[in-house]
Amino acid sequence: ARRADQLNGLVRQYYLRTGGEVGDLQVNLVDKHARDRKSHDIAQGVLPALQAIAKRHGADIKVVEVPPGPPVLSPIVAEIYGPDYDAQIKLAKQVRAAFEATPDIVAIDDSTLDAASRVVLRVDAAKAALYGIPVAEVARAARLALAGEDITPLHDGSSKYAVPVRVALAPEAMGNLDTVLKLRLRGQDASGRGYEVALAELVRPLTLPAERVIYRKDLQPVVYVVGDVAGGPGKTDSPLYGMFALREGIAKLATPGGLPFQEHWIAQPSDRFTAFGLKWDGEWQVTYETFRDMGIAYAVGLILIYLLVVAQFRSYLTPLIIMAPIPLTIIGVLPGHALLGSQFTATSMIGMIALAGIIVRNSILLVDFIHQRLGECGDLQQATIDAASVRAKPIVLTAVAAMLGALFILDDPIFNGLAISLLFGIFVSTALTLIVIPVLYYAATWRQEAERACAPGTEVQPTHQGA
Template sequence: MPENTTHERTMQVLQQINEGQRQLEQYVTEQNMQLVEHIYNQVWGTRIISEIKLVPAEIRGIEIEEASDRLQAYISDIPDAEDIEFKSTLNVQEPKIGFVMRSANTESLRAALNDLKTHLAKYQGVNLIRDSMDKGSTELVFNLKPGADTLGVNLREVSKQVKQAYFGQEVQRIAKPGGDVRVKVRYSKQERESIDTLARLNIRTKDGREIPLMSIVDIEERPGVQRIYRRDGAKIASLHAEYAGDDQYSLMQEIHHEFIPQWKKRHPEVQFGRGDRGSDEESFIATVLRLEGLALLVSYMLMAIAFRSYMQPFLILSAIPFAFLGAVTGHLLHGATFTMFSMLGILAAAGVVINDNLVLVDAINRLREKGLSAFEAVIAAGKLRFRTIVLTSLTTLIGLLPMLWAQSIQAKFLVPMVVSLAYGVLFATIITLLFVPCLYLASFDVKKLWQRFYLSEYYPLRNHQ
């Protein structure tokens, strides 16, 4: 709460928080679930801290994020609060809705923020709307009146003398053992605490005349900014909010496609960007995809050199999309949320898939070198490497089962990665044993057709057994 908040108002806010906690406990009780072990409230001046200790996750019956969303909705908004923060994890948690704006003009930033805040407040479920420009105190802006410069004063000199009157001007420094004593002249404490003192303040010109301040300047009162953030030389401001609804994706799509284009037309000086949890995940996924693409390219080049073929590396890499399909299916079956850890699980599954396909294709090539036909080599390699491929996948899957079924809170955040890895390996193993051999035979037939119809005069067709 602001520093000048009365004790009565602080206690009213605490009662509002307690009422929200009571409604949350009532909801949990009606659903025959357990959630709260005890509640601890603390007030330090104008700062309110409320901690809720939850029962163990194994008997909780409600996800901690859902409980946090409901608590935010029950408490509702606290309009005069400087900052409100809900933490449902020990990690740094970005708000569900976040936007970042940048401009060289502070007033343009403030107008753009207020426009967006007004629009967000219309959506049901959006609460705790706050921005980085909310916390400044009121400031006074001096503007010279027309003709004031003919008196030999400028805005810089006026500001300097006003500062001297309120903060003091050093007139003497007395040397003493242990340090100098600085003597400053300024208004008394009572005069410094009153804005009315400005009406009696005189400004001294260069020729020694004294002119009343109010006769040469216009004073404008406007909301100030406590802290100005900059990035690449431009001022930036952020707007954050929480959302307690069920379909945040549709909400963000509506904001971006219906409101933001019109908002940009009204505020052409302001650049727009995202600053919520979704933007961090999208940035992470984009980075992972770029690095994975580079890794696949390097893998393809190495396998092309090893197998002396441009086609066979594609056969080996062909099962990776099915690993992704398996990961998505696993998330649907377990009701898990697709997160950044899910992407890491897919990458790990891709490594297992490539290893299985390498073993199979290498066995086919070795049998082909011994004189077997393509069809015979595929059948023989499948029998020869079946046990190796299946055991590799089964041991990986069995090793992941304890974590897949774990209910402890420490293992919850790893479940999406485990689901991706387990189901990705399971699906890709089936593809390796059935789909890759078929692709090998198909590629062999394509090669024969190529030789027969296009390269026969340069490369006579060989008899293949």
């Protein structure tokens, strides 16, 4: 696939790299069922050997994996802001040194480029006019010598598109300025007599500094320092732990000019002219935004569930009893992830949101049956016991069906967290719901009955609509 066709390359910006000194090599792995190692383990395994080869030849090499979620510039990204770009570069070099001094931080790089020079051929317009050669012709000859030129298309009748005929020097000649300057152009004097003139007579080579790339984010100049976490057996590959390990070294940095230094986690610095700022980005930013949005959705969902249950039972206390088992899902979800050695991901959070609806449904079944039995026998204790015993079988069967459905995505690398949340969350919360809901409902209703009985002149009647 071409670099411009890859979303990962678009975000990481390596599809913009051009030139003979850079290149990409895409490796396609066989199907996961035909190999024993995960793609992440393979990438981490070949990285040290490739870096050793690159170091031997003075090159820089990186192993980039296809991300399971939204691509980022790098797992760990430090964005450096400040009042002056040169000062930002100096501070970025110190931040990079802190990256290199931190154990388990690998694939370290920054967006600065070493100072380079370029050779510019400036046409001497006076000499070109003296030799009767237009300035545009001199420039065209220099461009042809340095880069080549398509002079005409060739149609062979079998190709879908025309084949360009390109005139260019040999590659070794293009890189030799002396060879280029020896090229000869045809000129003519005032009498019309033609003669040849060397390109060196018409141009003047100038060595100038190469243009510097200035990166900007939201219109603010920024210097990036990037890295990754090595991971491996017994280690975590979460970028967040790498960022925490880096903070101690970064806090000791000396800023250029003695200006204040501020650390930002969520938003860019509001004022980059009076202080230097470091904004953490990368996978942390994606994680924060994902869990923030899903947390808001979770809270809104709980509020809507509460309002619906209030409308159903016409009570403000009964919905709280019905929703009480929702926090109990954590007792199953978090230990389940730890037991299987899986990380709590965005899909795990989606599973917790789904669990809220499943658990509330079970609670409503129990409370509604208690109300029905109260209308029949009027005995709160017997109605509560009957609800737990009669409704246990359909609730358990529903839970088992949902858990069996989640088993099919348990080995999926992306939806693994969703499956774990559903499996362990449903198992634990279902078992606890059959105990917690009857006990809470009985305790709350019995207390209200007792308070009514203690009130003077109050006749106690069986409660049919809960609290």
